Amino acid sequence: MSKTDLPYRPCAGVMLLNRDGLAFAGQRIDTTMEAWQMPQGGIDPGETAGQAAIRELGEEIGVRHDKVELIAQAPGEFHYDLPDELVGKVWKGKWRGQRQTWFLYRFLGEDLDINLATDHPEFSTWRWVDPHELPALIVPFKRQLYEDVIAAFSPYLKG
Structure with missing residues (x-):
């Protein structure tokens, strides 16, 4: 299978x-290279994307729904492909990206209120960064996706 x-x-x-107006960025715990990212995760069966987003905030950084307020949802979906060397190694080989x-x-x-010591820690440390700096902090194969996300939310971002 390709x-x-x-x-x-x-x-x-x-x-x-x-x-x-600064964005949360967490240093991934599961890599030896410097890789920062925003909270994200899979959508469980029967769950909406919005429900998954709130769940992931709790699971990854200990932030409950009553500590956040929705500003916007980006239109459409954004995609990224795993590098060829990672396909088959992550997510039990079930996904291409x-x-x-x-x-x-x-x-x-x-x-x-931010607590990285969750049941399944994903980040070793975190910081607030200018949202426009995020693409430079993310692993290269997710850079375009982060640029697209920033463009989608640009009406709400400073600078």
Whole structure:
């Protein structure tokens, strides 16, 4: 089976902005290279993308639904393909990449409300960054997707 025969994994992603308009970025725990990203994850059967986005915030960074406010949902879906060397090694070889629905949320809590020590930790550390810096922080194969997400949310971003 070739890579192009595999489907895309359905996912939800969240750009979480603080009061200063900076976006959450977490350093992935499962890689030796420097790889930062925003919260994201698979959509479970029977779950909407919006429900998955809120669940992922809780699972990945310990932020509950009452600590966020929806600003916008990006139109359509965004896709990325895994590099050939990763196909078959991640997600048990079932997916060629991801198709993601993205949400922009305002973080209503305090930094202390962010807790990376969740049941299934994904990040080793985190920081607030200018959203326009995110494509330079992400692994190269997701860079275009992040540029597209930023373009979709540009009416709501500073600078």
